[in-house]
Amino acid sequence: MAMGWLHTLRGKLIVSTILVEAVIIAAVLWNGQRLIETHLLEQFELRRKETTLLLDAALAPAMAQRDYAAVSDILQATQAINSIDYLVMFDNDGQIVATANWERQRPVPLADNPEQLLNGNGLQNFDLRIPMNIGGRQFGELQYGLDLGFLRQARADLQRQTMLIAISGLLLSALVLASIGLWLTRHLNRLTQASRRLAQGNTFQTLPESVDDDIGALTRAFNQMGSALAARVEDLQDSEREQRQLAATLSAEQARLHALLSSMRLGLLFVSPEGRVVYANPAFRQLWRLGDDDVSPGMLLGDLAQRIASDPQRLSDPYQREHLFLADGLQWELRQADERLLTQISVAVPAAPGETQEGESRLWIFEDITHERQTADRLLFMAERDPLTGLYNRSRFEGELQRLAVQFERDASLQAALLYFDLDEFKTVNDSFGHRAGDAVLLRIASEVGQLLRSNEMFARLGGDEFAVVAPGADLAAAQTLAQRIVAAVAALGFEFEGTRVRLTSSLGIALLPEHARRPEEWVARADIAMYAAKHAGKNGWRVFREELGQSAYMLAQLSWAERIQAALEQDLFELHFQGIYTTGIPVLSHLEVLLRMKDPENPGLYLMPGEFIPAAERNGRILDIDRWVLEAGIRTLARHPQLPGLAINISGRSFDDPGLPDYITGLLDTHRVAPQRLLVELTETAALSNMADTQRFISYIRGMGGSVCLDDFGVGFSSFAYLKHLDANVIKIDGMFIRNLVNSREDQVFVRAIIEVARGLGKKTVAEFVEDQATYVLLGELGVDLAQGYHLSRPCAELPDPATPLAA
Template sequence: MNLDDLLALTAQQVPTQLDEARARRIAGHIEREYAERLAANVDITSDVDLRDPVAMRESKRILRSAELLKLGTISWFRPGPQIDWSPEMSRILGHAPGEVPPSLPHLVSMIHPRDRATVRRQVRAAWRDQEEKEAGFRVVKPDGVTAYVHCSIEVVTEDGQATGVIATGQDVTVVEKARQERARRLLRGGTVQQDLIELDPVTGLLTRRRFADEVGRALRTGTGTLLVVSAPPYIRRSTDADSGRDDRLSAAAAEVIRSVVGPADACGVLGRHEFGVLLPYTTVDTAKLKAEEILNRLRATRYLAASSRLDAFGGLVHYDYRMPIESIELLFDAETAWRQAKSQDAPLYVLRQPPSTTQRRDIARAGIRAAVEGSRFALYAQPLRDLELNQTTRHEILLRVLDDVGRPAPPSTFLELAEHVDEILAVDKWVINNALRLVGEGSQTSHYQVNISGRSLADPLLIDHIRDAVARHRVNPERLTIEITETAAIGNLTIARRFADGVRALGCQLALDDFGTGNTPLSFLTQLPVDLVKIDGSFIQDLPRSKALQAVVEGLVQTCHRLGILTAAEYVQDDATLDLLRSYGVDFAQGFHVGEPELIVVGRRTAPSIELELFPAQEQAAR
């Protein structure tokens, strides 16, 4: 748009009376100032550069352009070492104009130490190639404030020869911080876990932990019913080790359950052949009809040639947000209900009135004590591979519970309940006694890790129990590590430290299990004399495919090593994971790819099952 276009555009606009008044006032001011300057014989063109920029010397052209754009400049010309900077550059560096004489040593001292090499490299490249280069760097001002500066570095030439360097720069702190924030948000968007839902890989249903979360949420927000179904095969043998068959049965049962319930109803796997269905805002009578349909379908269908049908039983309980109850307690009530159905040989038992907190706790405690007294457990040993030596040098002794036909099952549900009702100490003592007995009877050529719950540390006599067991079974304490599980349950750090010091004084090592999840604080690494940290399997299972998990694991390993702590990784599933762990410096690897747990002892079969034959309080009284 040229001047004629502007005049034509202006002519189309009709000025208002206010516009005309402003124009008269401005015109009067200009006429008075013009008359005053003429009377004083002042050159009115003194602040206007009328020179042709093309005819100017190159250095002056660069400096003049920077001045007009309000950019700072730093200049150096042959032959001397002296540099010069403009008033604007002085302000960028944190000085008032003229406050500090320009000098190269002072300039270098103000550039951030980590950026000096970059600036030096770019200046040399510009001089060598005689072409403009750019450099971004930080300067530390006299008051300690750091600012980001961006400079264009140009070489001044005369008759084809380089005669100097001019750097034109500006403060870009605001722009740079905004760019960093955009980059951070983009990176975080790609590393944060998008979906917190944990699904069982066999059935596609929620895991027990996530299903318990859904139950807890439902308890806080409304009313409804909870159904727990046990659907094992009708004919089972304790020697049947076909895990693939079990998986197929579980998947088939899950498909039946999903076909009956609505898409909004949460379904989860609670244990071997045990499923949970959450029916929010559903009455007991309505839920009973749905539960009966599920059980009838499970019982009526023949799934595999080796099993005529599933031996399905269900327990149904009502919940209300006004009840003083936790998710683990509601699950316990529903599991108790299906066992009651089984004892009565009825498909379904409805628990319309749940027991009180005291009654429920007493029932659970009695069942756990009976399990401990009857030694309804088995111990397994799983190898840990030393990744530097590439050989097995350790074994973790694992607890398994026995199902109703004597087959070992994961103990998570049982241990969770034992911790909830404060009966975990008895279980831990059983493990200590039996594990150390087996270690003492062997050649003790490996290193053994024995698990105890963080909640048990509150017992001041636990360390004495371990000391007595070590002496009684002649265990070399240097080949024993006490591994603390459920570290979030450690309620008193002083007591935990006293226990840890006792373990170390005994000559044993101390390990923290499942590190990185739950509420385990990083401060434990400095407040407790930990020898080994086991990185939780949730960080390991998808490690080769997740940059985010790789960053977390590598950072945790580096932290531990700088503190003199060994590291072990759980749930290792393939060689790709092993290679990554080895490259990070992880000391030990554990998982089915390294070695499966092997049976080392089975508890006395004084009772047929770990199942707690529990009944509602009113029926307990009747019995």
């Protein structure tokens, strides 16, 4: 780095100039040396001549006289005075006649050539031999050694002066040239430093443009370049920041996408146009039970298909193996050896914009629909089957009647029989031994009667203890035979509850197609009339529909119920019973549900259940009076017992059409000074969905005045979830069909969990009814149900419980 300045323009300029100066000075020194040598040679030659003349003048006379003693004296004097090294005098014969500072025995050196003085060989003496002449006559020769010390001294002095002058000139010129170079390149140095700062990433600073010359033009160009570069750098920095933000966003999106793909239940397999695996998410490996080494990026799709198909535990059906990874865009179902059912569909993935590739990538999507298929089968079963007995339900029964009616229109020769029956005194079993005993009776009846029927005959439970058998192709005789077998089979059954032996009988009615009816509703009505005729004839029997007998019996039954309901209203035979509804976890009373009972005048101390008189009341319109009576009695109870948290009162669907009912409820609350928050009105789901507009208006009114609304029997209708968002109820009561066997039924648990999740999402509480054991109560709490109701917690009774007393469930 110390010599780095030599690579700069300034350094190169100074060094080049110094080198040029050095060359010139060297040339000058060489020429000066040559001139010195020439001058010294001339001086030497002059001195030699002078000395030769002096010696010749001094010695020639003595030699002519052969006065060798004088010659010797002259030589001695001359050697001492003239800085001559030695002198030797020869005669003409070459004999030494006299010497000075030389021994005669020593050989005399040869005379030197004057040109040797310039050879630089370091001569100390210069040997000369000169003749001694007088008048042109030679008397001998004189050889002497001339001391060259003076010549060397003169040369040294001249060389020292010349070198000093050269060095001084060189230093002075270097100083002058360096100053000139510094002055000329000062702007360039500033440009260099600015360039280095700019290259190091420092902020660009504009340089002054004071010089109006080439350097000034270069500075202006540099300033323009620096400004443009600074702007580009700023743009690049902004772009870099954006790129970093985009990279961070992309990284976060990729992380979220990876987490999403990893958490998906769908198995995803992405394949390149070359047929190689690009990506497989964890669900794909799990669905096909593949390890990390079994499927990896880059492997051929054919190899993967072979690996899956080669394991009989994955695909045992050769036909399904042929459809594995079939890129036809259709959905295929692949059933594995363990009965798991997967769906497969492939989707073509087009190339991204700007991407060039031949062919299309494909995405295979796999889904395990085993549970969904089982649930769908269960839904289909529940849509057509009674949840308790497994028999066909009313909906499926009505569909079968409609099918036969349509078939009869096409084929007039078709005939069929409808057998309609219920159990005599079935309510006694429920009242005396509870719902579990009643359910056991219904299950036994369904089993025994079902064994009497042929495969083409439909056996349905229509509700409660009402059953029906549809026998296609049966004539009157076949229907009578089947009716007798059913009545006899029911009568032959024996039950034992709590140590008591119980036997039940049945009453059955027969109606034929097309003799008695051609439309489904008429067919059912005729069979119902025949059943009532069998009951009035003494029960435990069957009757075939006859117009005169059956109609009179049916009308008598309806008339009897109308009179009994009227008498109950007038004579105060209706009575409220109460059943507690408790919180899950720790059973604390939340509120009470009002249950209506009718005192039986013919059997003092016994009650008629709602299932016996409510259907008749709905048919003859007295249900409106019953609803108002229950509302008044319930609100009066709340007024007499202010410690009660609240009452839930059931309202029938017929009352929704009563425009005066909302004002009637408000009037009762005001009259008895009961807070609306203590009133909860229960509406059955089927009734609520039958007239959505009236239901919504009624619910809005109750909610608007501060009361609460509970949607009862939720889940019975399979459009429940779809309509729930339109019904602004506070509470949802899950139908007992999902609760009775909740502990042992995974399907019921799935439905209950789904109802809870929907209710929570909509901000509604949930109530579970028919809670009849501790295991069910605990499981409901674990599933997240808010409230529970059932015989395990409390039985319906006329006495009000103490809200302050916790229940030890």
